[in-house]
Amino acid sequence: MKKVTLLLCLFVFSFLVSCGGKEEQKLDEIPKATETVEQPIVDNSKIELGEEIFEGKGTCVACHKPNxxxxxxSLHNIATIYKEKNASIVTxxxxxxxxxxxxxxFEVMKANFAITKTMSDEELQALEAYIYSFL
Ligand code: HEC
Incomplete structure (x- = not known):
């Protein structure tokens, strides 16, 4: 009887140890995950500027919604087709x-060129980045 209890204890113990090992591994992975997050932060400021223009002076939001x-x-639709055809939203x-x-x-959209033609390349690229964020 005692031997069985001992074996059971050993079994439970080794189970706990193996779980502990996995947890350590997970902790090791955390810094790697945050490293890869750094890159898009740079792009985010562009997307934010795009959103500001899209909802502000561009008035694009009156006719275009994300989905x-x-x-x-929809912006998702525009982004998908432009990516597929490798075309330029800026152009x-x-x-x-x-x-x-x-x-x-097209005639309905064309009227907006009066506004977009006055925008800088930086502003147009920001609009493009914002639209692509809905891919
Ligand atoms: C008065 C409504 C209206 C406004 C405001 C508007 N759009 Fe559009 N847009 C449309 C319509 C309708 C289409 C579909 C016609 C077309 O594809 O050209 C379109 C199409 C587009 C397309 C796809 C063009 C293509 O290749 O077919 C893009 C990109 C776009 N709009 C971006 C914008 C941006 C950026 C703004 C703000 C500066 C904006 N739109 C403001 C109505 C509007």
Missing amino acids: IKVVGP FLKGEGEAIVDPAQ
């Missing part, structure tokens, strides 16, 4: 590209 079509296509907003998302409605 549903309102007047214009389009400068009025130098062609509509590839919903050409039939």
Whole structure:
């Protein structure tokens, strides 16, 4: 009887030890995870500027929402198609590209070039980064 209890204790003990080992491993991984998070922080400021323009002076938000079509296509839809075709949103907003998302409605979008043509490359790239954040 005593031998069985001893064996049981040993079993439980070795189980606890092996669990403890795994936990140590997890702790080791934590610093690695935070290291990889650093890079996007740089891009985030660009995305934030894009959001500010999109909702502010660009007035884009009146017709574009992240995931549903309102007047214009959703940002997810625009990002997906531009990525697929490897096209440039900046070029389009400068009025130098062609509509590839919903050409039939292009006239509605075209009116906004009056605003986007006055924007700097930095502002247009920020808008592009913001739209791509909904991929
Ligand atoms: C009055 C409504 C309206 C506003 C405001 C508006 N859009 Fe649009 N947008 C549209 C419509 C409609 C389309 C679909 C036609 C098209 O694809 O060109 C579109 C399409 C687009 C496309 C895809 C173009 C393509 O290749 O087909 C992009 C990119 C875009 N808009 C960005 C913007 C940005 C950035 C702003 C703000 C500066 C903005 N839109 C403001 C209505 C609007």
